Amino acid sequence: MQTIGLTASTLLAVIPNNTEFSGTASILSCSWIKLSIKQKYVVNRQKGIELIVPLYTVLKLLRRGRMAVATGKIDVPGIQGVILDIEGTICPISFVKDVLFPYALESLPGVLETSWDSPSLAPFRDAFPAEHRGSPSALLSHVQDLMAKDVKIAYLKSLQGHLWLTGYQSGALRCPLFPDVAPAIRQWHAQGKKILIYSSGSVAAQKLLLQYTTETENGGDLREFIEGWYDTVNAGMKNEESSYQKILEEERKKGVEINADAWVFFSDNFKEVEAADKAGMKTVLTVRPGNAEVPGDELEKYRVAERFDNVNFV
Numbered sequence: 303m304q305t306i307g308l309t310a311s312t313l314l315a316v317i318p319n320n321t322e323f324s325g326t327a328s329i330l331s332c333s334w335i336k337l338s339i340k341q342k343y344v345v346n347r348q349k350g351i352e353l354i355v356p357l358y359t360v361l362k363l364l365r366r367g368r369m370a371v372a373t374g375k376i377d378v379p380g381i382q383g384v385i386l387d388i389e390g391t392i393c394p395i396s397f398v399k400d401v402l403f404p405y406a407l408e409s410l411p412g413v414l415e416t417s418w419d420s421p422s423l424a425p426f427r428d429a430f431p432a433e434h435r436g437s438p439s440a441l442l443s444h445v446q447d448l449m450a451k452d453v454k455i456a457y458l459k460s461l462q463g464h465l466w467l468t469g470y471q472s473g474a475l476r477c478p479l480f481p482d483v484a485p486a487i488r489q490w491h492a493q494g495k496k497i498l499i500y501s502s503g504s505v506a507a508q509k510l511l512l513q514y515t516t517e518t519e520n521g522g523d524l525r526e527f528i529e530g531w532y533d534t535v536n537a538g539m540k541n542e543e544s545s546y547q548k549i550l551e552e553e554r555k556k557g558v559e560i561n562a563d564a565w566v567f568f569s570d571n572f573k574e575v576e577a578a579d580k581a582g583m584k585t586v587l588t589v590r591p592g593n594a595e596v597p598g599d600e601l602e603k604y605r606v607a608e609r610f611d612n613v614n615f616v
Contacts, residue, residue, distance in 0.1 A: 375614035382564040383496040390570030406465045414438035429457035463507035470514040486610035491527040498530035505531040541573040546581035572600040
């Protein structure tokens, strides 16, 4: 099978709209996209993760300027503020699911046994429903059930953050940011952009994650660049339009007069991107190694980038 490297402009020149394809040639357009003319599919084989999208979807994205190809950039105009999701956007989903979650589960029994009546655990224990905090075993069983079902609920997130604190402070936990993240955050901050975090994880857990990273500069602590922290408690559920409106309201209360369309929200979850879009924000759907497959019809709707440095604020 022949492979040809093309820029976006060349690609569009040689593949007109509504063209029927045949044969076995393929077009390699960037590091994570492979266009197969015969199968009309895009295949991502980066780190063994496969993303399959109909070819016509990619062509639409390219024509709309919503996909970065080769060394190209996605232009996002008029941006004054940036809102970042965490898992799947600034760090691998695997860090949360394969490192943080297991760490919390493994450390919880010992913490419950030694600190059940301690003042340090009391606020987290007492936030649980009464029927699940009658004994250490009852609380442990409830936590195991919630985490097995991937339930995102405030009192669980708060307890997890408390458990992770010990791991971060001991050096057992460090957040492996994607390599483009810290440089982008520093650049945006230097440009005067307001940077916020909005994640389903508690604000306390977010701050730990950005404090204890694998970055070497300033001990890996990026908190100084973040001017606002939002979770499902102080903003709401991430797939609801009202949550993004609430964030804008809270920022206005702090004197930040930035219109909705001057904010850009980055997330790997198309439902969250859709909600932010409905709230009037600009959005970028992030495609990272290990992320869940995004349906082709959803990819057509939004700007798509695999790295922050594919995005150019103009």
